[in-house]
Amino acid sequence: MEKTGLHAKIGLIIVLITLLVSCNAVQRVPEGKKLLTKSIVLVDSVAPKDLRVNTLPVVQPNQKIFGIPLGLHIYNLARPHRDSIYFKWMQEHPKGLKRRNAILSEKQTVRLGQSLVDFNNWLKKTGEAPVIIDELAIEKSKERLRAWHWNQGWFNTEVDHKVKENKSKKRAWIEYYVTKNQPYKIDSIITQIAAPVIDSLYQIVKSESIIKKGEQYFTPDINAERDRLNSYFRDHGAFHMEKENIRFEGDTVNTNQKATITLIIKDREVKDGDSTITVPYKVHKISEVNIIPDYQNATNDKAADTLKYEDYNILRFGKRKYKNATLTNAIFFHKGDIYRDLDRDRTYRRITELQSFLYPAIRYDADPRDSTGTDLIANVLLTSKKKFEFTYGVEATHSNIQAIGVGLNTSLLIRNLFRGSELLDISFRGNIGASTNAANGDSRFFDLQELGADARLSFPRLFLPFSLDSFIPKYMSPTTNFSVGFFSQTNIGLDKQSLNGALTYNWRQTPIKSTRLDLVNAQYVRNLDPGNFFNVYQSSYGSINDLANNLNINDPTYVNDSGNLTIPEGTTAFINDAIAGDLGADDAQREVLRNIRERRDRLSQNNLIISSSYSWTRNNRVGIYDEDFSRLNLRIEAAGNVLSGISSLAGINKNDNNRRRVFGVEYSQYVKTEIDYIKHWQYINNHVLAIRAFGGVAIPYGNSDNIPFIRSFFAGGPNDNRAWQAYELGPGKTGGLNDFNEANMKLAFNIEYRFPIAGAFKGAFFADAGTIFNVLDSEVDPDAIFNNLSDLQYLALGTGAGLRYDFGFFVLRFDMGFKTYNPALEENRRWLKEFKISRSVLNVGINYPF
Known part of the structure; x- marks a missing residue:
């Protein structure tokens, strides 16, 4: 039956592909026109070194997947005038319409017609209209090719083209021929700067110019130099400077392929009545700083309550909501400072980060008391957000544990809790689900419950008894978070309860570099139903049950009427008695039972x-x-050291396992490091190559010889190695012997090529390599342990393809992974033996995996 279903699916896919391929690609091409099949650009008779040149022609052929213009075929499936055709049929076939109305109502008939029209429009929108060769577009393409090379310094570039027909009269391609000729190089840079103060500023930084004498002319360098000068001038008091007022002109007449560049900065133009006059640029300074925290209440008939705090004026039009220091700490300019864009931008960002104000505005006005026209009054205008904000949401869930679940999430946000722009976020979440309780066999609707509550208090500063302003200044946006949370599960697995709390500091050194320090992160996890272990971990139960059958165990102390070990009494008694040597188990069998008991414990x-x-x-x-970006994350974590020191000083004795207990629990002690690197390259037509490399290891020591399950690594799943299910892969070459396989070391390497297909549909090909290992912990299985670099041969490889639909605000992702190299198999069967649809894994995810 399985083979029949598989063959049917393959047959359906083949039929669909055949239908698309058999479609006539030129059926929507008008008479006398030609479909563009390819566009070729040759630069000096060879393919261009810079692939971006190939994208310059205005008209590009339809996108192809495996040589098939899939988007074009989808577009061709649509009828050109579906709306008029259907309603014309209704008018011309009254008998057929009457028969249809006998089955459907007249309203339903109209809706059916409209649905056909909507589907037809969806085909057009999703597909891609045929790209027609157009002479006007060709001339635009040639001009773009000339302009692009002109901007690279080839001012005398020549472009020609030819349209070449295919055997089919309705198909053709275009070849563009670019001749660059001799490039122009920078000979010298001269200046024409009208304002002396601007000229003086330029002289300070002219040695840092991006434009270099002797180098080939390059328009992006000209633009970058304009940006650099504009930023420098505005960060040194030139408040009225605009980038458009900084111009570069090149003289290339009779210069023997050399360009003389002239930097021109004229005086600024201002309106004076009906005429325009020129005024020299000046260096401006800030004479007053006014902060209005309740600008929405400001009216002409109400006087402000003005308070001078340090060198700021705080104008209030209502009751005092914020501490003075809270307001001034968000401002990066002071009375007497030279105007700087940098200070203004930092102030905007910091006020936004406070999350207490709507649409902050900073307005600079000329100081009427200053006769020189250089003083500015800075007005910081703030409008408060609501103090309380309540949100809630309902969601439906489905997993391998819950057949169906309904969840409710609520959140209450309280702003400016202590008048220092603090944020208190209190959230509650609850979920009830339907399942069968494997522990007792009861089937009840909504027998699974999850309940959680979290509270986080955020401060827009480092909450410390001492100052670190010299090390972490306020422009790094430092924040402090206190958080506590509680979570409980009932009738799910071992029925866990957890309590956690953390003290976290965050700051941003630069716009692209950030740091997070968890000074304390505490978590207590309690299992309420440990006796349910063998109901949850069925593979472990299967191993000991088979072993009991091999030993012919039929004593009711251990087994039920069906001869299977009872849970938990029978499994516990059997493991203990067999290890003690009372049931005839040999050494190898007892070792298996010891490993299972250790894993259970x-x-x-x-x-x-x-x-x-x-x-x-x-x-x-x-x-x-x-x-087109990269992301690098480095993390190191150390656990148990404080408890180890305290318990040692307190004289707490070790138990039979040579462990110390705190609050009746053996605390965990380990050090864990992780490195995660992601890189994306964007190519022509929104094609993207993405890679990811991850490595992590957690070493137990002191009070631990293994890593807690919640802190260990796993492999497989929709965001990891997609040819294996989550927790299915590893450790090492063991082949995933357990239900939930985890270890304390992980290596993962992913590469994915993403490309558009048609409309919102995207495609991808990917390869995922990696697995988990045990290292320096209590694991004794040599197949699971990483000993040296030769064990890298046990990295699993999965390859596959994906289909995605981009909704704009999120991406729905379907990936099918194939086991390409499976280290769990015999050495001569590891490659491609499971590369088949029946052994593939379908992953469904939201957004991209990395």
Whole structure:
């Protein structure tokens, strides 16, 4: 039956592909016109070295997948005039319409017609209209090719073209021939700067010019130099400077392929009545700073309550909501400072980060008391957000634990709690789900419950008893977060309860570099139903149950009427008695049982983790649509050291396991490091190559010989190695013997090529390599342990393809992964033996995996 279903699916796919391929690609091409099949650019008779040149022609052929213009075929499936055709049929076939109305109402008939029209429009929107060769577009393309090379310094570039027909009369391609000729180089740079103060500023930084004598002319360098000078001038008092007022002109007449560049900065033009006059640029300074925290209440008939604090004027039109220092700490300019864009931008960003104000505005007005026209009054205008904000949401969930679940999430945000722009965020979440309780066999609707509550208090500064302003100044946007949380699960796994709390500091050294320091991160996890272990971890249960059958165990102390071990009494008694040598188990069998007992004890034990961690991130991505960026994250965590010192000083004795307990729990002690690197390259037509490399290791010591399950690594799943399910892969070459496989070391390497298909549909090809290992912990299985670099041969490789639909605000992702190299198989069967649809894994995810 499985093979029949598989063959049917393959047949359906083949039929669909055949239908698309068999479509006539030129059926929507008008008579006398030609479909563009390809566009070729040759620069000095060879392919251009810079691939961007190929994208310059205005008309580009339809996108192709495996040589098939899929988007074009989808577009061709649409009828040109579906709306008029259907309604014309209604008018011309009254009998057919009457028969249809006998089945459907007249309203439903109209809706059916409209749905056909809507589907037809969707095909047009999703597909891609045929690209027609157009002479006007060709001339525009040639001009773009000339302009691009002109901007590279080839001022005498010549461009020609030819349209070449295919065998089919309705198809053709275009070849563009670019001849660059001799490039022009920078001979000298001269200046024409009208304002003496601007000329003086230029003389200070002219040695840092991006434009260099002797180098080939390059328009992007000219633009970059204009940006550099504009930023420098505005950061040194030139408040009225505009980038458009900085011009560069090149003289190339009779210069023997050399260009003389002239920097021109004229005086600024201002309106004087009906005429325009020129005024020299000046260096401006700030004479007053006014902060109005309740600008929405400012009216002409109400006087402000003015308070002078340090060198700021705070004007209030209502009751005092914010501390004076809270307002002034967000301002980066002072009375007497030279005007700087940098200070203004930092102030905007810092006020926005406070999350207490709507649309902050900074207005600079000429000081009427100053006769020189250089003084500015800075007015910071703030409008407060609502103090309380309540949100809630309802969601439906489905997982391998819950057949169906309904969840409610609520959040209450309280702003400016202590008048210092603090934020208190209190959230509650609850979920009830339907499942069968494997522990007792009861089937009840809504028998699964999850309940959680969290509170986070944020301060817009470092909350410390001492100052670190010289090390972490306020422009780094320092924040402090106190958080506590509680979570409880009932009838799910081992029925966990957890309590956590953290003290976290964040700051940003530069726009692309940030740091997070978790000074204290405490978590207590309690398992309420450890006896349910073998119901949850079925593979472990299967191993000991098979072993009991091999030993012919039929005593009711251990097994039920069906001959299977009972849970938990039978499994516990069997493991203990067999290891003690009472049931005839040999040494190998007892070793298996010891390993299973150790795993049960480890995964069902309560955990107390008190750790500190440091994370550093470098991310140069600019916005969510930037697809040419890199991101590096480094993290180190140490747990248990404080508890170890306290328990040692307090004289707490070690138990039989040579461990110390705090609050009745063996606390965890380990050090953990992670490195995560992501890089994206964007190519022509929104094609993207993305890679990711991840490495992590957690070493237990002192009071621990293994890592808590909640802090360990796993492999597989939609954001990892997609040819394996989550927790299915590893450790090492063991082949995922357990239900939830985890270890204390992980290596992962991913590469993905993403490309547009048609409309919002995107495609991808990917390869995922990696697995988990055990190292320097209590694991004794040699197949799971990483010993040396030769064990890298046990990294699993999955390859596959994906289909995605971009909704704009998120991406719905479908990825099918194939086990290309499986280290769990025999050495001569590891490559491609499971590369088949029946062994593939379908992953569904939201947004891209990295």
